[in-house]
Amino acid sequence: MPGGIDPHTHLEMEFMGTVTIDDFYSGHAAALAGGTTMHIDFVIPVNGNLTAGLESYKHKAEKAAMDYGFHMAITKWNDEVSREMEVMVKEHGINSFKFFMAYKGSLMVTDDLLLQGLQKCKSLGALAMVHAENGDAVAEGQQRMIDLGITGPEGHALSRPPVLEGE
Numbered sequence: 001m002p003g004g005i006d007p008h009t010h011l012e013m014e015f016m017g018t019v020t021i022d023d024f025y026s027g028h029a030a031a032l033a034g035g036t037t038m039h040i041d042f043v044i045p046v047n048g049n050l051t052a053g054l055e056s057y058k059h060k061a062e063k064a065a066m067d068y069g070f071h072m073a074i075t076k077w078n079d080e081v082s083r084e085m086e087v088m089v090k091e092h093g094i095n096s097f098k099f100f101m102a103y104k105g106s107l108m109v110t111d112d113l114l115l116q117g118l119q120k121c122k123s124l125g126a127l128a129m130v131h132a133e134n135g136d137a138v139a140e141g142q143q144r145m146i147d148l149g150i151t152g153p154e155g156h157a158l159s160r161p162p163v164l165e166g167e
Contacts, residue, residue: 003037011041012060016106028065038067042098044107048076050084054092071096071129077113085120095126102133102160133160134167 012023022030031039041061046052050072061068072094074081088094099114100107109117114130121128141159145151150158 001035004035006031006036006039009039009041011039013042013044015044016103023063024061024068025063025065028068032066036066038069040069040071040096042071042073043094044073045075048078048081050074050081050088054088054094070094071098073098073100073107074113074117075100075107075109077109077116082116082120085117085126086124089124089126095124096129097121097126098129098131100131100135102131102135102138104135104139107131108135132165134164137164137167 009027010020011027013020027039031037041057043050043053043057046056053072054070057070070092072085072088074085074097085097088097097117099109099117101114102108118128120126138160141161141164142155145155145159
């Protein structure tokens with residue numbers, strides 16, 4: 001049986017004051033032990049800059065122990081990001097872009113940015129991925145959990161009821 005491919009990973013990802021625990025070596029060791037031989041990680045731009053984000057993730061991947069590819073997150077929109085998306089597709093082989101509708105103040109994009117990004121993906125023949133949640137409602141739910149003193153893992157699920165994915 002061939003090895004598996006994990007198409008959705010976040011190795012060594014800096015996020016809202018934290019960093020995911022697995023890096024490209026430890027995450028790969030765990031994946032290989034379970035029979036996964038490739039993964040596709042999400043590059044997070046550096047201050048909205050896709051090229052800087054890619055360079056950062058290439059550096060992180062220097063300790064890779066298996067095959068990998070990259071998706072690219074889009075966290076802001078301007079002419080430079082639009083141009084960089086084209087460069088990512090044509091020069092770096094990154095043909096999938098993720099838009100977060102959650103994580104207000106960090107990764108969340110506005111509806112107008114999402115629409116512009118979707119149009120750009122279509123023009124490039126690239127795959128658009130959406131983390132679908134109502135970020136404003138989730139932020140309110142998170143604050144409500146904190147106010148209630150619910151700060152454990154259960155607070156994550158309670159702060160974002162399933163209906164917010166379809167809103």
